[in-house]
Structures are given as C-alpha cells and as structure tokens.
Amino acid sequence: MHIVILGNGISGVTCARFLRKLSDHDITIVSDESDEFFSRTALMYVYMGHMRLRDTMPYEPWFWEKNRIQRVRARVERIDFQQKKLLSTEGNSIGYDKLVIALGSQSNKFGWPGQDLDGVHGLYHLQDLEAMERHSAGLSADKAGGRAAIVGGGLIGIEMAEMFHSRKIPVTFLVREKAFWNNILPEEEAEMVTRHIKEHHIDLRLETELKEILSYNALPEGKGTCAAIVTNKGETIPCGFVGLTVGVSPNIGFLKNTALETNKGVLVDEHLQTNLPDVFAIGDCAELREPQNGRRSIEAIWYTGRMMGETAAYNLIADLEPQAQRSIANRPTFGKPMAGKKSKIENRKSYRPGIWFNSAKFFDIEYQVYGDIRTQVPDIQSTLYWEHPNGKKSIRINYEHESGKVVGFNLMGVRYRHEVCTQWIQEGAPIETVLQQLGLANFDPEFSTQYEAEIVAIYNRQTGKNLILKQRRGLSAVLEFLTH
Amino acid sequence: MKSLSLATPNPMLTTPVQKLGLALLATSVFYILYEGLRLKSLPAEPLTLLAFFVLITGLWLFLRDERIDFSKNTNSLAVWMRSLSARGIWGWLVGIVLTEFYVCLYWVPQYMAGMIQLFDPFSQVFRHKPADQWFVYGAFYTFFVLVMGVRFIFKYRHSRYHLVRTISVMFFQLGFSFLIPGLLLRLQEPELYFTYFWPLAYSNATPDTWSWQSQTSIGAWFFFFGLAMFFVGTPILTYFFGKRWYCSWVCGCGGLAETAGDPFRHLSDKSLKAWKIERWMIHSVLVFVVAMTALLWINVVTGRGLLGSASEGFYKTYSFLIGAAFSGVVGVGFYPLMGSRVWCRFGCPMAAWLGLWQKKASKFRITSNGGQCISCGNCSTHCEMGIDVRAYAQQGQDVVRSSCVGCGICATVCPRGVLRLEGSDKDIPERTTQKRTVHIKLEDVKML
Ligand SMILES: Cc1cc2nc3c(=O)[nH]c(=O)nc-3n(C[C@H](O)[C@H](O)[C@H](O)COP(=O)(O)OP(=O)(O)OC[C@H]3O[C@@H](n4cnc5c(N)ncnc54)[C@H](O)[C@@H]3O)c2cc1C
Ligand code: SF4
Secondary structure (H helix, E strand, O other), X not given: OEEEEEOOOXXXXXXXXXXXXXXXXXXXXXXXXXOOOOOXXXXXXXXXXXXXXXXXXXXXXXXXXXXXXXXXXXXXXXEEOOOOEEEEOOOOEEEOOEEEEOOOEEEOOOOOOXXXXXXXXXOOOHHHHHHHHHHHXXXXXXXXXXXXXXXXXXXXXXXXXXXHHHOOOOEEEEOOOOOOOOOOOOHHHHHHHHHHHHHOOOEEEOOOOEEEEEEOOOOOOOOOEEEEEEEOOOOEEEOOEEEEOOOEEEOOHHHOOOOOOEOOOEEEOOOOEOOOOOEEEOHHHEEEOOOOOOOOOOOOOHHHHHHHHHHHHHHHHHOOOHHHHHHHOOOOOOOOOOOOOOOOOOOOOOOOOOOOEEEEEEOOEEEEEEEOOOOOOOXXXXXXXXXXXXXXXXXXXXXXXXXXXXXXXXXXXXXXXXXXXXXXXXHOOEHHHHHHOHHHHEOOOOOOOOOHXXXXXXXXXHHOOOOOOOXXXXXXXXXXXXXX | OHHHOOOOOOHHHOOHHHXXXXXXXXXXXXXXXXXXXXXXXXXXXXXXXXHHHHHHHHHHHHHHOOOOOOOOOOOOOOHHHOOOOOOOHHHHXXXXXXXXXXXXXXXXXXXXXXXXXXXXXXXXXHHOOOOOHHHHHHHHHHHHHHHHHHHHHHHOOOOHHHHHHHHHHHHHHHHHHHHHHHHHHHOOOOOOOOOOOOOOOHHHHOHHHHHHHOOOHHHHHHHHHHHHHHHHHHHHHHHHHOOHHHHOOOOHHHXXXXXXXXXXXXXXXXXXXXXXXXXXXXXXXXXXXXXXXXXXXXXXXXXXXXXXHHHHHHHHHHHHHHHHHHHHHHHHHOHHHHOOOHHHHHOOHHXXXXXXXXXXXXXXXXXXXXXOOOOOOHHHHOOOOOOOHHHHHOOOOOEOOOOOOOOOHHHHHOOOOOEEEEEOOOOXXXXXXXXXXXXXXXXXXXXX
C-alpha cells in the first residue's frame, strides 16, 4: 500500500515516522518547500546566526533512506480524489492509496494597498526568510528609510522584531491591541512584555493599525519596492521592509471547491479523517469539526501538529484488515518496533490533545503556559499572581474558588514542569495542596532562586490562611509524585 | 537558497573597532613570534613590553564590542556569522598559530627560547627556578582560562550555574595547576598537580614516577591519592554529580574548553558517524593506557624480560601520539576548526572512565520537560561534546550520555525551557526509558 503525505512539516514528518514504526508500507512525503525537514520554529535563529539552516534539521539525510521514507520535491496544484492521485505543476502525478494532507499555513494578508510590493513579506516559509535576508542588506540605522516595519503583534511579529534587532536594524512595530498580545496574555504579563519590547528600543506603536503601504512615486501601484507605511493614525513611516505578521491561516487554496469538505481548513472528524475515505488531514491546515472541550478548531502550533501526525498514523493502520496489519508489522525499521509480529491495532484513536500547553520567548523572557489561562479571569476563578521586582519574571496560578481546583499556570521567565502541572490540572488538585507542593513544578536551573514561597505568602495574604511551602525543587520528589 | 548560506562566515557583525583590535592583536603576535623565532632571547626591552601591551589592548578592543547590548541575554552572539567562530579566515589563522605553538612546545622548544627567557624573572621570583617551556605554557594557559573565564561569566551572567562552575574552573586552574605546583617547587618539593589523575596524566602511575615520587612523603602520598581518585573517588563522585564534577568543574583541559573554547563550542560534529568514531576512539585510548601502564609494571616485576624495550616503546608511542599530538596539537590547536572538546570527546581516557560510570551508575541526567520541545536545534548546535540533544528532547526522553560533561549550555540556550540538569537515585536503571511526548500510549490502542 502506498501512503502519501502532502507536506513535510512537523505534522507530516511525525506521521511518516509513526507509520514506519508501525508498518512496512510505502511512504512518500511531498513538499515544494525544501528537500529536508527543518524546524520552522527555528527560522529566526538562522537569521540571527545562532544556527545554520542545516542545524535546524532534526534528522540527518541518511535517516530517510534508512527508514524508506521517500521524498518528492514538487508543488501539488490539484488532487484527483477519484483517481487517487496528486498532480504537480510540472505535470507529474503521484498515485496514492491513502493520503495525508499536511499543508500547513500561510501568512495572512488583509487586502491592504501595496501588500504585494517587493519588500513586503510574512515569515512562514523558507522563502520568506530568504526575502528578509535579501532585503536586510539595504536596511540600517544610518539610512533614511532604513528601518523595518512590522505589522501585527503576535508571536511571529515579535520574533521578526528580535531578528532585525539582532542586526541593529531599527524596527517599528505596529500592534493593534493596548498591550502586546493582550488578547492571549493576562494584563500584567502583556504589560511586562510590552515594557521589555520597549527596553530593546523597538519603536512600538500600540493601538495602531496598517492602512496602506507606499512605493516610490513613479511606479504604478502594486509594483516596485515598499518605501513607507501609512498607519490608521495618518502617520507615514518610511521603511525598507514591511513584515506582515497578522496571523496565519490554512494553506489550502487549491483544495477549495473540490470533493473535499473545507471551511477555513480541511474539515476532519475526531479521528482526523476528512469527508473522503482514505484521506486524512493534520497539522495547521486541519480544522476539527468538534474540538475537545475548551479547545479551538484550528490550533496552528507545533505541538498539536506533532500529536495529530501520531494520531493519524495509528488510525491509518487501524483501518487496515488484520491480515494487512500483520503482514506488515514485522519489519519495522524505525527504532524499536512498537508492534510485534502478532500485534494488531484494533480501534481507531480519537485525537485528544489533553491539557493545553504552549511556550514562546519574547526577546529574553521565556513564556510557558499550562491549562486554562484567560485574559480576563472568569467569575468562578481566582488568580494568584507574583511578579519579581525586576519585572521580568512572574508566576500565575488560576483556580476555581468554590472547589479550589487548580486550572492553569502561566509563567514568565520561570520554567515549570510540564508533567507536574498537567497532572495537577487533570486531577483537579486543590490549590492549597498545590501551593504546599509547588516546588515539584519548579524546573529552573540549579542554584537559581526559587520563588514558590513568595506565591504561598501571597495566597496567605489574600486569604488569611497560614500555609507553608513543604516541597522545594527536586527530581526525586517529582518522580515519586508522578508515579504515585 | 543562495542567500541563506549563512554558514559562510560573513564578518558583517565585526565592528570597525573590532577590526582594529584584531589587527593590533595580529601585529603584536607576529612581532613576538618573530622575536621569539630568531632563536635569540626575546629581549625584555621596551619594544617587547610594548608588543605585549598592544596584544592586550587589541584583545580588549575586540572583546569590548563582543556584547554591545548590555540589556540582552544573547547567548550565542551570531557565532555563525563571524569569521573567527565560523571557520572563516580568522578562525583558520588562529588555528594555525595555535597549532604551531603546540608543535614548538612539544617538539622544538628551542624556538621558544626567547619567550622562555622573557618569563624567567617571573619564574625566578615565584618558583626560585629558571623558566622552561612548560612554565611559559602554564602561565599562558592560566591567563587564558582567567580572561576568557571572565568573558564567559559575563556572557552567561544571567545564569548562576555558569557563574559557580566557571569560578570553580578558574579557581582550580589558578590554584591547583599553577600556584601550588610552583610553590611546591619553591619549597623543594616535587612539582605536583593535584587535579590531574592517571590515566589523563598517563605518567602518574608508572614505575618511573613511583621511583622518584616515593622519595618524598608528599610524593608517595600523591601517588596513592591519584590512584584512589581513579578507583574510588571517580565512581563515588560521579554517582552523585555525574561526570561534570570533574570535566566542567575541576579539570584544566575542561577549564580551557569551557572558557577559551566557548566561542568555538558549536563547531563540534553532531553526526551519528562522529558518535560512532568517538566511542571507538575514546575506549581504545583507555584500553591503550591501561595496557601500557600494566606492561610497564609487569616489566619491573619480571625484571626486564622480553617485554622490556617493547613496553617502553609502547609508552613512548602513547606520549607522542596521545599525550602530545592529540591532547595538545589537535585538542587545542584545532579549537577554531573542530570545536573545543575534541580531546575530551575522542581521546581522554579519564573521560572514558568517568563516562562509563555516568552511563551505568549515576543519578545524573538531563531531564526533558514533557512535550515542550520545538525541535529548534539550539541545544544540539551548542553542545561542545557533539551530543544531538534534540534527538532526545523532541521525544521527551531524558539525556543520559557517557560523553556529557554537564556544562549546562543546552539548558541555557533552549528557548523553551525544556532541559534541566538534575539527579535522582529513584530511577537510575530507567533513566533513558521514559518517552513522554508519545501522545498515544500502547495500552490505549489495544495492541493484541
Ligand atoms: C517563525 C515561526 C515561529 C513559530 N514558532 C512556534 C513556536 O514557538 N511554537 C509553536 O508551537 N509553534 C510555532 N510556530 C508554528 C509552527 O511552526 C507550525 O504550527 C507548524 O510548523 C505547522 O506544521 P505543519 O506540519 O502543519 O505544516 P508546515 O510546517 O507548514 O508544513 C507544510 C508543508 O507543506 C508544503 N506545501 C504547502 N502547499 C503545498 C503544495 N501545494 N504542494 C507541495 N507542498 C506544499 C509547505 O511548503 C510546507 O513545507 C511557528 C511558526 C513560524 C512561521
Ligand atoms: S533547544 Fe530546547 S526546544 Fe530547541 S531542540 Fe533543544 S530542547 Fe528542543
């Protein structure tokens, strides 16, 4: 059987890896972007010179051959679902028995005048990085119009700001909200990041939006290189590069109006299957018909792509007749075989991403989140917030005040343990238990200061209780806790 | 993808002042080498002193601009964009000069006569002995550990772990590898290095060494202390702290790599092939040194039988190939080309021994934080030992590798807070087995 995976990002590659662990089918990955799988999340570090592009590639070139994962470099422009084949721009076709769609995202553009000028780019694909690199040569602080303007205060926008900043290119950063990312971060954290951005001498314009992008006068509209942006406040800011980082959306243009059911993304059920038999969709481009409670139908992040890739691999194999599974399961080449000779996957598995987690880094401030942290604390919840006097670290714990159940952790500049936080949230551990044991969650390096006692003190102050921190940082206690 | 070839050194981030600094540095080094190479003495005259002054000024000018943005915790400072740290022309030049220095040091010290003479007054005052090439070497070595150690502390100043362990290597280098051996000489005692043990210091356990060391009580004590550190100290300390108690906290070779070698840490080879070569080489060296030492003793016991000349030949081969060519010339000379831990990774028999204990019986590991890894590759890139940390982290697997020296840089450069150096005795045999990012457990899918 031939399984074709369209897209070689984290979701497609994870799917291929697990398919190979579980089976001996022919696997082909098709992508137009690069021959090698690289980490999209690391693009900024290539620009900043921390790594070479090849350092961002998690697998060495021999890996694909050894695991018999075939790679095809092609841009697919049409899928014939009836004949079961992919058609590329060069006119080649690739037949499949099962298809996994993992096309990822594309950068949003909202129809601004001048958005297609040269020097106006998002940051998603390798080619975008190439464009940034190309234009950077002409940018510098001592040139009029030598600055970069970034539109959109999200995670990719701030990464772009850091990238230019690392090359001493001045940056103007337009953010629609009152504070950076305050549609996701609670107020204090959003303020902290906003301060931090300004500390880096980024020209941050809050509550400011893009109106249009200008090119040099002589050229007809839509041609030539960008020269300036105009904001909704009527200001014109000369710049040699415009970064459009106003979010991403599923990259499925050519699949609209086909037999495949789509909305924003490719619609999938809980098993990640589309409306068509033998066609699955995963990663950024997949839209869940019924997302798990409290989760969004499209979650364009690395972690969900990875989990989806794995789930789809199981379900592809589970669909097969026992006989087909059996004959194939005895030659796994990737790592240790998970399924032995006689193993069989009986049931499909639902996609259950579990407790929400995510992380990012805002210049020097690391951010981690576990569970349910909203910008506005809902009525049934209380929040415990501690911030370091230096204004660069904070810990927030949200809990339901009736039941005491802990629902989420938000960390800035402090590292917490994923498994410990998840387990507390999953079990609905009471806040007072969590506080007394809080050291279990601490994942900061050795010798670094532990702040857990200060959070307990804040709780005591707020409630008049007299709790004492009983558990400090330490792995042995964690192992005991996780296996109890 | 032409413009993405950032791998090619692009010295664009070298400021004009840094260029000036490098030029001054190069000129003074050239002058000093030229004077030294004339076989005559390097005269302690104003021009020579000026050359050293210019050398230090150049170095300072270069380092001064290494970090202009004081507010920022940039860890790796665009290392792939600088000629010096990305195997560009400056990298090659420094590599060649260092290599030449080591060749002179080991095999043609007469070329260093001038330099040695220059250090003579210092040696006389400090040790009551004339300087030799090893004194010059020790002084330079200590100087670089201290200066580059300060730079390292500054670069990683937001991390207390790096502060503490860097002070530790600076302390051991200055105290135990420079001051104490010198003072011992001054006191007419044998020149002993208390932080180097057999088999890294391969001559420490030979019959010859015993015969002269046993003449003083401190020498005899040291002989057994070294052996005890090998047989007892290493397993115990490694059980509690991992190999790092030695390799990145105490050892002088490690000390140089952690400080002066830091700008080159990312140049280590991360491929699976390199790992395979590493395992063969380092364990072969361990076997070699054990066999060699054993033969020398058998020789003595059997009264110089057949083995006599053979075992000495064995010893000479080892000291030429491993002791000098590998640990010195390649180990440090090739810093700008192969990274800072080539010797520690491929050659050091002490590292092999520590590694065995770390792998089999230690609380130490690098924990991966659940599923938070984004496979970015910062950790692997900046691992001086060439460990592909990401390969573990992205599977949520803890890192237990015999080569890990516990420098902690992977945890520092990780942008997602995924890695932590820590220890526990609860799960020593299972340290490597957990896989936590695997989203679906086997039980969940009902494998029959
Ligand atoms: C700069 C940046 C930083 C990020 N940082 C984080 C982070 O810190 N944490 C996090 O969780 N997430 C982060 N993300 C998001 C994360 O990278 C994505 O969610 C993830 O890469 C999506 O993976 P995927 O496999 O779904 O798709 P993709 O990685 O987009 O892979 C899809 C592939 O399909 C190819 N393709 C598309 N159309 C066609 C076609 N017609 N024919 C052939 N091939 C095609 C694409 O070129 C691409 O190679 C970041 C994203 C960016 C851009
Ligand atoms: S640096 Fe951190 S996030 Fe990046 S690959 Fe390593 S462990 Fe993963």
